[in-house]
Amino acid sequence: MPRTPRKYIIAPNALYHIVARGNNDRRIFRAVRDYKKFLSILKKVKELSPFYLYSLNLIPNHYHLEIETIETPISVIMHRVNFLFAKYFHHRYKTSGHLFQDRFYSSLINKEAYFWEAARYIDLNAVRAGLVERPEDYRWSSFPVYAQSKKKEKLIEELIDVEKFLEYGGEILEKARKEYLEYVKIGLELKRDQKFPINKKMI
Numbered sequence: 001m002p003r004t005p006r007k008y009i010i011a012p013n014a015l016y017h018i019v020a021r022g023n024n025d026r027r028i029f030r031a032v033r034d035y036k037k038f039l040s041i042l043k044k045v046k047e048l049s050p051f052y053l054y055s056l057n058l059i060p061n062h063y064h065l066e067i068e069t070i071e072t073p074i075s076v077i078m079h080r081v082n083f084l085f086a087k088y089f090h091h092r093y094k095t096s097g098h099l100f101q102d103r104f105y106s107s108l109i110n111k112e113a114y115f116w117e118a119a120r121y122i123d124l125n126a127v128r129a130g131l132v133e134r135p136e137d138y139r140w141s142s143f144p145v146y147a148q149s150k151k152k153e154k155l156i157e158e159l160i161d162v163e164k165f166l167e168y169g170g171e172i173l174e175k176a177r178k179e180y181l182e183y184v185k186i187g188l189e190l191k192r193d194q195k196f197p198i199n200k201k202m203i
Contacts, residue, residue: 046159052067135184
């Protein structure tokens with residue numbers, strides 16, 4: 001059954017937590033090359049349709065992004081990203097059909113109350129998935145960039161708008177960075193999923 005047409009939502013300067021899963025929870029990243037291709041696509045789309053990217057975590061069967069739009073609707077941005085990656089994936093692995101499960105999910109985030117909480121939720125995703133014990137050890141996440149870890153991925157470092165993210169935490173960026181690291185550490189020690197109010201919407 002064909003999908004119904006999308007209704008593009010225009011919400012400039014809106015902050016979103018984006019999640020997209022592989023169809024039937026199948027892997028969408030099978031090799032290092034796949035992670036790097038997704039990041040290069042994200043970078044290309046970001047250059048063509050500017051937006052701010054604060055957090056990301058690429059898990060083998062899904063991914064998380066924290067994006068603030070500028071002018072381009074989030075639906076347009078994510079359609080381009082997923083379309084280009086699915087095209088690459090099908091060509092490389094000789095597959096067909098839907099790569100992603102339904103449509104991506106977006107949660108509109110209250111900037112004042114939940115900006116860092118949403119980022120922490122994303123940065124701890126690989127830990128919750130059992131892929132690593134410490135978030136700074138997961139290569140395909142934004143956290144090593146904020147932690148200034150040797151394991152940070154260059155492509156991710158180029159994508160993440162670090163300074164703008166830290167500006168939400170205060171005028172002194174290095175102080176804000178350390179406070180965010182401590183905030184994530186507290187979340188890790190709690191050993192539970194962080195919960196934050198979201199307005200789940202399938203776009």
